[in-house]
Amino acid sequence: MNLGIIGCGAIGTDLALAADKIKEIEKIYLYDIKENASKDLCKKITKSEVKKVKDFLPLVDVVFEGASQKAVKDYAEEVLNAGKNLIIMSVGSLFKDSFRKKLQNKAREKKCKIYIPSGAICGIDGILSASIGGIDEVTLVTTKPPESFGKNYSIRTVLFKGNAKDAVKKFPTNINVAASLSLAGMGFNLTQVQIVADPVVSRISHKILAHGKFGRLRVELENMPNPNNPGSSYMASLSAIATLKKIIDPIQIGI
Ligand SMILES: NC(=O)c1ccc[n+]([C@@H]2O[C@H](COP(=O)([O-])OP(=O)(O)OC[C@H]3O[C@@H](n4cnc5c(N)ncnc54)[C@H](O)[C@@H]3O)[C@@H](O)[C@H]2O)c1
Structure with a gap:
């Protein structure tokens, strides 16, 4: 190959x-x-x-x-x-x-x-399966150290709150995970996203919460940054x- x-x-x-x-x-x-x-x-x-x-x-x-x-x-x-x-x-x-x-x-x-690829998040398999039975809500909260955004925030700052469609338009390099999650689950209009810059954190974290006929799913992960690009998760x-x-x-x- x-x-x-x-x-x-x-x-x-x-x-x-x-x-x-x-x-x-x-x-x-x-x-x-x-x-x-x-x-x-x-x-x-x-x-x-x-x-x-x-x-x-x-x-x-x-x-x-x-x-x-x-x-x-x-x-x-x-x-x-x-x-x-x-x-x-x-x-x-x-x-x-x-x-x-x-x-x-x-x-x-x-x-x-x-x-x-599921990229920087986990739980895509669960969201895909859950979407067959019907999902009522999918929310993603992504928190990154300020340098991931190329800016200096001295306090925790919510940079974005809205749907995945607007999130990927406003943050084309930072929030691909919102796109993968949307494609697996409820689509770009209904998937809710928060993007946070937090000077206290040193790792990129993603929290996913989903509800549906299957029950409830919570995924939380802390990613090490890629050694060659701090904006990307390893x-x-x-x-x-x-x-x-x-x-x-x-x-x-x-x-
Ligand atoms: N799906 C996910 O979870 C996920 C996670 C991290 C990054 N990403 C995305 O993956 C992509 C690569 O990430 P990375 O961390 O390796 O980025 P990077 O900036 O380290 O590398 C990107 C490379 O692509 C090259 N490039 C840019 N535009 C090009 C074009 N039109 N044609 C050919 N080469 C081009 C750049 O010169 C650079 O060398 C980015 O779009 C990033 O947003 C997705």
Whole structure:
């Protein structure tokens, strides 16, 4: 199996390093809008080569996006049109129903898949199952140290309170988890989100509360920041790697 990676930042690097050790992966093609990022990563990955997306597309089986919402808009349709499976990290890009449905239809037509890792949160499996029976409420409270937002808040500050659609529009790089949660559960309009900057905390935390016919779900996790990007949770990289392994592995655990 050959892998294409769009975005050689924190998550793309972690994924490439892990993929380099997976025996089923023969070749890894790297692309980043910043040429140096892909060239630097290429030096650390034995099986890798730097190529533009249009040049590596005919050669790969799976494309991993770990770049930006814009990259998803620019490349997702092209990837699917080539009949290649796509893993999307910048999930906030899928908040527009028309864009998401366009990608869904293209994937259906070309018989390929769009994989959305659970990213920096846990409990997506429970929310997905619960949504079959009906969910009444899903709330996400995300608290990050102020440096994650590139600003200096001296007291705990609620930066956003509203639905997931507005959250991903206002915080395109900080709250992809709200998008994953929306897609798994009640959708972007009904999923409630609070984003908090707190100088007391040193870790990114996510609390999820959901009620429905299934009962009640509470998930709370404290994430270590990615050593290469304090705005990203390390868990997001691990989830990307786990998704790649799930695609390869014949045993599928969880839903
Ligand atoms: N789903 C989740 O839970 C979750 C968690 C953390 C981060 N993310 C998202 O995943 C993406 C990657 O995160 P990261 O921490 O690795 O970011 P990062 O900033 O460390 O790396 C992103 C890389 O992508 C490159 N890039 C940006 N736009 C590009 C484009 N149009 N084409 C090609 N390359 C491009 C940048 O130059 C950079 O090297 C971001 O969009 C981030 O918001 C999702």
